[in-house]
Amino acid sequence: MSKLTRLLKSTFQHFRRNLWLSMVTILIMGFASVSAHVLIGTRVLAASAAQLLTQKVDITVYLTPTSNTAAAEGVATKIKTIPGVASATVESAEEVYAAFQQRYAQESDTVKALKAINVNPFGPVVRVRGNAISDYPTIYAGLSDPAFAPEGVIQRTSFDNNADLLNRFSSMERTIRWSVEGVLAFFLLLSLVVVYNTIRMAIFSQRDEIGIMKLVGASNWFIRLPFLLEAILYSVIAIVVSFGVWMALLKWADPFIVQLMTTSEASILGYYQQNFLVLVTIQVAALALASMASAGLAVGRYLKV
Amino acid sequence: MIELKSISKTYPPDVVALNNVSAHIEAGEFVSIVGRSGTGKTTLMKIMTAEECPSSGEIVIGGWNITRISSGEKPVLRRQIGVVFQDFKLLPKKTVFENVAFALEVCGVAPDRIRAIVPQVLKIVGLEHKLDRFPRQLSGGEQQRVAIARSLVHAPKILIADEPTGNLDAIHAQEITDLLLKINQFGTTLVLVTHNREVVNRIRKRVITMEHGTIVSDQKTGKYLL
Structure with missing residues (x-):
């Protein structure tokens, strides 16, 4: 238990010491997460619009x-x-x-x-x-x-024949989806680069402490793990913040969307409420795994134990 | 305790730091390794602490051949060898107590045990009344004593001191020498790497003299020759 507490303490210490860099990392990861939300929202809207149009044919x-x-x-x-x-x-x-x-x-x-x-x-x-x-x-x-x-x-x-309209709509939806996917990929890639750099900076700024840890016989994992946990911490905070912002936005915008689309199927907020846990879990897991991989590369390259 | 068998170390492209160095250090011995700067003393120390691997030869510590020690085994070795440096290597934002406790914390020792061990070790080095001071509030000699206390918390069988008096004035250097002798009297094998003539001559123990990466003299009760 004391080992875990020390690991977590060390992780939060890293976070605090590189506060500004950590904030920037979280912000960029947050953008990636919001892009994923927009993508999900687009899919919900597209599905309900397609259903509406199908009913009219x-x-x-x-x-x-x-x-x-x-x-x-x-x-x-x-x-x-x-x-x-x-x-x-x-x-x-x-x-x-x-x-x-x-x-x-x-x-x-x-x-x-x-x-x-x-x-x-x-x-x-x-x-x-x-x-x-x-x-x-x-x-x-x-x-x-x-x-x-x-x-x-x-x-x-x-x-x-509303099929033409539906085809035109599908094509438009595809273009929007590809654009959002592009933005998502960009922010995800940027997040990984920033995480890599943040961990690298953290290793450099704590090289004295790392040296002493090695000197007194700290295990390799005790030295490495806080940096990987730091990457997970960034992911979790980014997801929490992005969900908070997105849900607040949906709470405001959802009634207008539902009114415009004339169907409750178009409620993105409803979709999020129904699938909240799954969406949070998938996003946290995906972002945490990706950032851990990036942090792992930085640790492997710059933290010699 | 420490067996050096024909150790050589060459750094690329062709810098020979150690050339066929052999020595045997018994358990409980106090050995001073002396020589001018650049003679390979620190390289030898790094090989003993597995910071460097020899280019050829073998090194055995306490029956354990560490010549090609794996990365995962290094922490185990380092808990059995205390190391003290010229520049103390203390964490400036931690107090005396925290600096010493840090060595135990990172190895997963329970908080209760840390609270019990650290004051005891600080008493050995005479700093039991300065637990809450920060390194900047201590003299050089006191900082070195904190570093020695930190190296002792794992109760190592071997203590290697690399120029421990290099940053100290004569009085503090004498204090540290006395402390090292006291630790050696408790049964810890002590390897002192130094080029401080006064310190070596005062100790009157075994002296290994190095020059150009080789051992040129090994005296049982020696003096600084160069």
């Missing part, structure tokens, strides 16, 4: 006005057998008529014209949703097979 099969709901149900049942179809829902001709009236309620001329013909010009429709965006081309092609509807039942098929 569908294929509508318009049946002729003479077709009844039962015929539409038959078509829907057949469509469900096409690979990749998640659902095929029927809207009766009356429902389509009501929906049209509601949509054009502000345009009195259109509603008047519809009433003037005194007959429902719409047939029932079947709305088809795929399991994934990539399924839609196959489904759309499958619908042209006459096996799905008797001659004259399907009037036309409309592919409300």
Whole structure:
């Protein structure tokens, strides 16, 4: 126990003696950690946006006005057998008529014209949703097979194609992600260089003490370990600070993000609250391992025991 | 206790520091190694403390061949050999007590034991009343006594003193010499590396004289010859 206490005491002593250098190291590691937070946030937003857009993509099969709901149900049942179809829902001709009236309620001329013909010009429709965006081309092609509807039942098929928008969004998200990953890699690399240099400086500034430790028979690990622990200490402090700043920022910004995206799935704060321990553990472990490796290189090179 | 067998040491490119040095030092002996600057005294001391490896030859300490000692074994050896230097090598921000305790702390000795041992050792060197002083508040002789106390806390079988009086005036040098003799009387083998004629002549013990990296004289009860 006294050994561990002395090791920790020695570690904090190193930290205190190189306070400014330690602060700079923590700051840069903090930037690396914040970059990781931004990356995670981007992924959460991208996932929820993709989900939203996916929900807006569908294929509508318009049946002729003479077709009844039962015929539409038959078509829907057949469509469900096409690979990749998640659902095929029927809207009766009356429902389509009501929906049209509601949509054009502000345009009195259109509603008047519809009433003037005194007959429902719409047939029932079947709305088809795929399991994934990539399924839609196959489904759309499958619908042209006459096996799905008797001659004259399907009037036309409309592919409300938000896929282009989704692709554009994915491409934008990829660009942002790569940029953030680049920034993260830069700060991570910079952190490792700074840790290396900080440990090197610490070794030089304590060379007298290290010399005496060797002289009086301190074990090699007792001399080396505080420098490695110092690197872990930097990582832990950097992560704690970065999480503190990031969570405070999210607490402020999250309601606006959720409102903008119109879905609670876009709540980055919620994601962090659900996965807090995992995220902290992964970040601490990754940063501590990387900085320990860097410190280990410096110790191996400059601390001869 | 210490067996030097044909030790040679050459530094690149071709500086010969030691050339075929052989000697045997018995347990409990007091040996002064004397010679002018650059004759290889300090190199010999460094080889005894495993700071340097000989280029050829063998060195055996207490039956342990340390010629090619591993890095992991060095701390074990150094706990059995006390070393004192001319420049004291004290930590300026630690008190007398802390400087001596430091040698035990870094080796994992329990705090209770440290509190028991350190005052005892400081009493041996006559500094029991200056536990809380910092090195800058002590005279050169007192600082050297702290360094000696630190080297004694592990109760080493061998104490090697490299020019321990080099930074001291005659009176303090005499005090340190007396202290080293006292330690030797307790049974510790003492190797004194020095070029101080008065100190060597006053001790009247075995003297090994070195010149150009070789032993030129080894007297049982000798004097400073050069």
